[in-house]
C-alpha cells in the first residue's frame with residue numbers, strides 16, 4: 405500500500421509522519437493531578453505497547469503534575485487542552501511533549517499566538533484537534549457537509565498557526581459519524597501535508613467502538629492515509645492500544661508481535677474453545693516482542709490444515725486436543741493442559 409507523503413514531526417523523540425511507523429496512542433483516565441495513579445496507568449499502557457499517551461489538563465494542578473509524571477514514564481506525553489490557553493502555557497512549561505488544542509474553544513487569535521510562541525520556544529508540536537461536536541461557531545452548518553466543516557476548521561487553524569511562523573503541526577478531525585470522519589480526513593489528506601492523527605470520536609463501548617473505529621480508521625489506513633491513531637473506546641485504555649496494534653497488524657502496517665488466529669467453530673468442535681482462546685489471547689499479550697502466529701482451532705479434523713499458516717496451534721478433540729506446528733501434528737494433551745503445552749512449544753521457538 406502506498407502511504408500519503410506527509411511532513412514529519414517529533415513528539416518527545418518519537419517520529420510521526422514522513423514515512424515513520426504509524427504510532428498507537430491512548431489517553432489516561434485517572435485524574436492527571438493524581439501523579440501516582442496516572443503514572444501507574446501510563447506504565448501499564450507502555451507495557452501494552454502504547455507509543456504516545458495523552459492526558460487531559462482540566463486545571464492548573466493537572467498542568468503542573470505533568471513534570472513529575474514525565475519523570476516516571478518513558479513514552480511521550482501529550483497535554484490535552486480545552487478552553488483555557490493558560491493551561492496550554494502551563495503544560496508546555498511543565499515539559500509536555502506535544503499539546504493538543506481544539507480550535508473551536510481555545511479562544512482568540514492573540515491567545516493562539518501565545519501558545520504557538522511557547523510551543524516553538526519549547527520545540528514541541530501542536531495537534532490541531534477538531535471534533536464534530538465542538539466545531540467553531542459559524543462553521544457548523546455553514547460549510548456544506550460536516551466533513552467539509554471539520555476539514556475547513558482544521559485547515560483554518562493550521563493557517564492561523566502558520567501565520568505566526570509555526571508549522572510543527574499534526575491534525576485530527578474526528579466525528580462520531582464514521583462516514584463524515586472518513587470524508588474529513590480524505591479532504592485533509594488532499595489539502596495539506598501535515599501528519600494526520602486518525603480517530604473516530606465518541607465511538608462507544610468496546611464492542612461498538614471497535615467496529616466503528618476499525619471501519620473509519622481502517623478505511624483511511626487502507627487508502628494510505630494516517631500517521632498516528634487512537635481507537636477511542638469506553639473501556640480500559642489498554643484495550644485501545646491492543647485494538648490499535650491489531651488494526652495496524654491486520655493491514656500489514658505493523659510487523660512483529662504475537663498474533664492469534666482462531667476458527668469461528670462449528671458443530672465439529674467438542675471442547676471449550678472460547679475459554680481456551682481467551683486464555684491464549686491473554687497469555688500472548690506478554691509476547692509482543694515475538695513475531696509469531698498461534699492458532700486455536702475447533703477440531704483436529706480440519707483445524708491443523710486450515711491453520712497451516714500459523715507457527716503453532718492447538719485443535720480440540722473430546723476432552724483433549726492436539727498440538728501442531730505449521731499444520732503438522734506434533735503431540736496431544738488433555739484439555740486442561742493444552743494451553744500450557746502450547747506455550748511450551750512457543751517458548752521453545
Ligand code: SF4
Nearest residue numbers: 667670702703706707
Ligand atoms: S476448524 Fe473444525 S471446528 Fe473450526 S470451523 Fe473448521 S471444521 Fe469447524
